[in-house]
Amino acid sequence: MGQVVNLRPIGNRPATEFGIIYGPITNRPQINNLPHAALLKPSNLEEMNAPDSAQASVFKRILLKPLAFPGFAQALSTLTNTRVSIFMLHRFSVPASDVSGHDPQTLRRILSHLRKMRYNLVSLQEVFRRMREGEPLQRAIAFTIDDGYFDHARIAAPIFAEFDCPVTTFLSTGFLDRKTWFWWDRTMYIFQATKRTELQACLGNDKFVYRLDSDTARLNACLDLNARCQDAPEADRLACVLHLSREADVELPVNPPARFAPMSWDEAREAEKRGMTFGPHTVTHPVLSTTSDEQADFEITESWKRLNAEVSRPVPVFCYPSGRSRDFGEREIATVRRLGLWGAVTGEAGKIRSDRFRQPDATPFRVPRFYFLDSLPYVLQCVSGIQTIKTQIRRVVA
Numbered sequence: 001m002g003q004v005v006n007l008r009p010i011g012n013r014p015a016t017e018f019g020i021i022y023g024p025i026t027n028r029p030q031i032n033n034l035p036h037a038a039l040l041k042p043s044n045l046e047e048m049n050a051p052d053s054a055q056a057s058v059f060k061r062i063l064l065k066p067l068a069f070p071g072f073a074q075a076l077s078t079l080t081n082t083r084v085s086i087f088m089l090h091r092f093s094v095p096a097s098d099v100s101g102h103d104p105q106t107l108r109r110i111l112s113h114l115r116k117m118r119y120n121l122v123s124l125q126e127v128f129r130r131m132r133e134g135e136p137l138q139r140a141i142a143f144t145i146d147d148g149y150f151d152h153a154r155i156a157a158p159i160f161a162e163f164d165c166p167v168t169t170f171l172s173t174g175f176l177d178r179k180t181w182f183w184w185d186r187t188m189y190i191f192q193a194t195k196r197t198e199l200q201a202c203l204g205n206d207k208f209v210y211r212l213d214s215d216t217a218r219l220n221a222c223l224d225l226n227a228r229c230q231d232a233p234e235a236d237r238l239a240c241v242l243h244l245s246r247e248a249d250v251e252l253p254v255n256p257p258a259r260f261a262p263m264s265w266d267e268a269r270e271a272e273k274r275g276m277t278f279g280p281h282t283v284t285h286p287v288l289s290t291t292s293d294e295q296a297d298f299e300i301t302e303s304w305k306r307l308n309a310e311v312s313r314p315v316p317v318f319c320y321p322s323g324r325s326r327d328f329g330e331r332e333i334a335t336v337r338r339l340g341l342w343g344a345v346t347g348e349a350g351k352i353r354s355d356r357f358r359q360p361d362a363t364p365f366r367v368p369r370f371y372f373l374d375s376l377p378y379v380l381q382c383v384s385g386i387q388t389i390k391t392q393i394r395r396v397v398a
């Protein structure tokens with residue numbers, strides 16, 4: 001018998017204890033709504049979800065509310081010398097397919113505000129081009145989406161097109177080629193489908209026992225195992241999922257169930273016509289730092305090759321799966337450089353150092369992005385530079 005994992009119930013808080021719930025934060029546990037992003041704990045999100053201290057409440061009253069007033073966020077961005085912000089999004093709400101995610105109407109409201117305030121909504125490639133060529137950037141915002149799910153083409157592409165806002169989606173090409181579906185979706189599928197009320201998971205030499213006596217317990221168990229898997233070697237993670245499916249007596253379908261499905265390449269090409277562009281995000285979405293030299297090279301090289309074969313305007317910027325600083329290293333940067341790509345984006349929040357872009361260090365290959373939340377004040381905190389300052393202060397204090 002393995003270690004029994006005592007998970008605290010989510011109760012009236014969102015599942016951010018173990019990960020992230022996309023879109024509007026509700027009090028309702030959403031078991032169908034965790035996956036990839038749920039694995040990440042970007043620093044900016046931890047801060048957003050930290051309980052307010054008295055000082056934080058005062059800060060919010062005097063500074064955050066006026067952020068939506070015309071000119072205020074822009075003035076702050078000048079003060080903080082924030083010239084460009086890149087956001088990353090994941091899934092979009094599709095109630096009919098039981099997918100929860102970013103709320104379309106909230107996204108429209110945020111894009112409409114950014115347009116009204118005359119932010120420069122530019123493509124990721126244009127951001128990189130200007131930084132490479134030393135051209136000025138002012139109040140520039142770029143949007144990116146990770147992974148290549150069907151909702152990115154069917155829901156997100158039309159919304160961004162409505163506002164004539166460029167958006168780049170990073171594709172795991174093996175997912176679009178229907179050769180694989182994501183491991184965090186598999187664990188979700190197993191935890192939802194199993195009839196067992198207790199389930200043992202094996203990860204490497206570790207064993208965990210989860211009690212599954214409610215939806216909340218299943219959700220917490222899945223989040224807990226996903227977080228553990230994220231930091232495990234690739235082989236152990238894949239073996240864990242296979243073992244879990246046997247223990248749970250749940251057969252994993254070869255093709256993903258509808259809600260976990262990718263867009264097709266035809267849909268990608270249609271989305272391209274609406275203004276969406278596509279960048280490489282590996283073939284199978286491993287955490288690259290946990291893979292062999294051969295696999296790391298294959299994942300980066302082959303995804304760029306497949307992208308070039310399928311879409312007409314591939315974006316020469318790579319996106320590291322999971323994207324924490326420990327999830328990639330010099331080896332991956334060397335491969336991205338060798339392919340002639342312009343750089344790469346991470347999943348870490350922080351200030352984009354466009355002033356260092358032309359120096360011979362790895363700055364263009366470690367470009368940070370802000371996690372996107374369905375909240376205008378939060379988005380304005382990011383683009384005004386306030387979020388970066390908060391992150392820096394917390395790093396110093398911690």
Ligand SMILES: [Zn+2]
Pocket residue numbers: 036146147281285321322
């Ligand atoms: Zn991803």
